[in-house]
Amino acid sequence: MNAPLGSLDRPNSYIGRAVTRPNAKRLLAGRGRYVTDLVLPRMLHAAFLRSPYAHARIVSIDAEAARAMPGVRLVATGADLARLCTPWVGTLDHFKGMKSAPQLPLPVEEVLWSGQAVVAVVADSRAQAEDAAEAVLVEFEELPVVADIDTAREPDADRAAAGIEDNLCFRSRLDTGGIDALFAGAAHVVEEEFHFGRHTAVTLEPRAILADWDASEGKLTVHHATQTPYQFQDLYSRHYGIPEASVRVIAPDIGGSFGMKLHVYHEDMAVVGLSMLCRRPVKYVADRMESFVSDIHARDHRVRARMAVDAEGTILAMDVDDVTAIGAFSTYPRTSAVEGNQVIRLMGAPYRFRNYRAELAVVFQNKVQTSQYRAVGHPVACAVTERLVDLAAARAGLDPATMREKNLIPDDAYPCESPTGYKFEALSHQASLIRLKALMDYDALRAEQAALRTRGIHRGIGIASFVEISNPSPAFYGIGGARISAQDGATLSVTPSGEVRCLISVTEQGQGTETIIGQIVADQFGVAREKVRVITGDTEITPHGGATWACRGAGIGGETALQAARRLRDNVLALAATILQARPGDLDLRDGLVVDALSGAERVSLAEVARIAYFRSDTLPPDARAQLSITHHYAPQGYPFAFTNGIQGCHVELDVDTGLVKVLKHWVVEDCGRIINPLLVDEQVRGGVVQGLGAAFFEECRYDDNGQLTNGSLADYLVPMACEMPDIVVGHIETPTADTALGAKGCGEAGTAAASAAALNAVNDAMAPLGASIAQIPMTPERLLKSLGKI
């Protein structure tokens, strides 16, 4: 803790403390309540027949045999659901010129990727629904498959979907000017073509939804494994024409999300309609094979980039061309263009150079839709930048750490702006680098590396600085027309016994949202943490808000809780002052007691104040204000985004005969602003790093030329497992944002943002004496052996 706590340093001071998560205990006892577990009276189960083709026309559907199967209640096609649900288009207004084909829950004429749900079957059991789905006969007429980003952009290319005029979803260009001249005059120019594989979230709990349409009340209740219940309340309301207040979305325990569970999926929209058609609860849980062909994928970028450097190793400019392949349409409502947009805007962000040019092309193809997944765009921007920095360092004859010391934005240069227009309030790149070198014992590692090389042991050291974008204002979605809130809300109440209930719009997926909100409320209100119950994830109970994504939980949700707790405390002290015939300013609330602020002497307990307010209002004067419940909203103000920063180090050993890489150790220094709970922050960072290392070495959705996913199972798609992962050392710098009283900025994406970049640099460092290099992730043994010229 190197930042002063200041006004936050009060009795019941929980902010900054490593406390355990109260809600983790029932998960440990097997008492979690995931959507997967839920059973409702008269509940039915849905299964889907999926397209075996990546692109095809639906010629006919024969469901007669399926309808006669045991337990079958409904077989529904695209036409059936199109009568209930209006189409959606995944574009945002501020992405000028963006286009996408309209989507319906199930296709009416054309299937756009292999695995797309085509026909829904609802039956008494999932097994019966699956049996019947096999009996549905669909005749498809195959259409040309768009599966390559370059041919897709040729003038006469086949189109990935009939509803679009060409395969370019979106393009964007940034240019500070004079780039060609800068490169022409530079002492060194380094360039590389990078390939980033498609990967996917692989949450351990697959997508799950249970829709319950009650026709008698005109009310839809959806139990939905999602991060964003309010977003879905809005979408179900508008697309099914149900008044918003009659749509309730409940997100109970969620078995992992990482961005994947905040997008619209065709099956999920279908299940709402199926419940309306059956007038009964309908449940759908994706199985693992379905997850691979229907959960969003992410990344899939080809980046050609170059960096100009002067003779002393000062970076002068970057020039970037990013082509990213999405699905056959853009994901709704957050689109499939945000990742590419963030790639070109985050490029070079930690460094001082001012000259930049970038071109982005977002291209349709007949594969699973891609969209936001943990650390959207960051790993791509970071890996490209950091690899070029290492290449430039080598050309300039500088050690990679020295190169960064020279070029990182100085810690006293803030506020400042990136060449792409991002406004940085205060970051700590230089301090982070110093800290990382100390944690790694960088110079000793380099000496050890040199010694081992003489014995034929090929170790590599990679470092990667990063900037992370968090706490988005309405500039992210709101101004683009998406009804996705940038604010959050909390309702705080004192119970008659003097405990506190906090209903808040940020949501929990295991990262500890409820825990940190409880810490903040207890701290700021002035009660023991055990007296605060935090409730999240139910649109009928909690105020409307953005919920948890883009690291909003701590930064925006936390500030909402802080401000709400302070307001409620003021109300309690005002009422206590009335009861005690004292001045509110002379009182304080500490550990559940109203005390004399100066001496700390107890005046009256919170429980007694609550008892009087709720049961003996007759003893209060007529003008007493006994407001022991408050609702408070907070929207980010000031900077359009909070930025966090940090740096990672990766130490690997490469077996040049097998191409296998052992990650020996990984280090992270990160600056998430105010740390609310170090235990939880460290685990966010570690989990994020492992997701990044998975991308670096294992994870890739591999497609053939026909648009068929060839490794769509957990046996074939490799995820990082315990035996392959290193211990991860985490250090912190704290630079709180001055935009909020809390000062927290978020920590959820930091680990993933730079882990693959550090690994890429480490592997290249190991290979450098062998004259080999790689610019593609995942760095599979096969690719490494090819780089080494062994195969």
Place this chain on the structure above:
Amino acid sequence: MSATLPVTLTVNGETLTRLVEPRETLADFLRRDLGLTGTHAGCEMGVCGACLVMLDGLPVHACLTFAVQAAGTEIATVEGLTESTVIADLQRAFHERNALQCGFCTPGMLIAAQGLLARLPLPSRAEIRDALSGNYCRCTGYEAIVDAIETVARRRAAGETAPRFAEEPA
């Protein structure tokens, strides 16, 4: 597919008989027929470890076992192991170390850990990591889980016992 067979087995200490479809997995049987939803289905092909249960004292994938194959066996799920306090020290250590986030892998992790410590009381970190190689966790990055298991191994070796887990206040 609808013909059912009677199966008698012991689950969490209680012997019971149920009619099951031959194709019904033990995981589905525990979750659906008995309401023991602490056993999770993550991949349904024996790769992720979320469905691990103790079958006659050994960790077994409930998704790869048909319910009829469990006839005559003794099954212990996370609910039963919690009630019997057998894994209370593991649960406590996981909680203290925050060795879980979303919790979906956790029952399987606890059972894998219990199985490991039964056959190897003082494993090294590498041995713990190796023993968890069939348990997928997307949230934690594994280190906290390894730490928690290592701590319990040391505590058990020192003869420490943990009180009932679920009854302690958070």
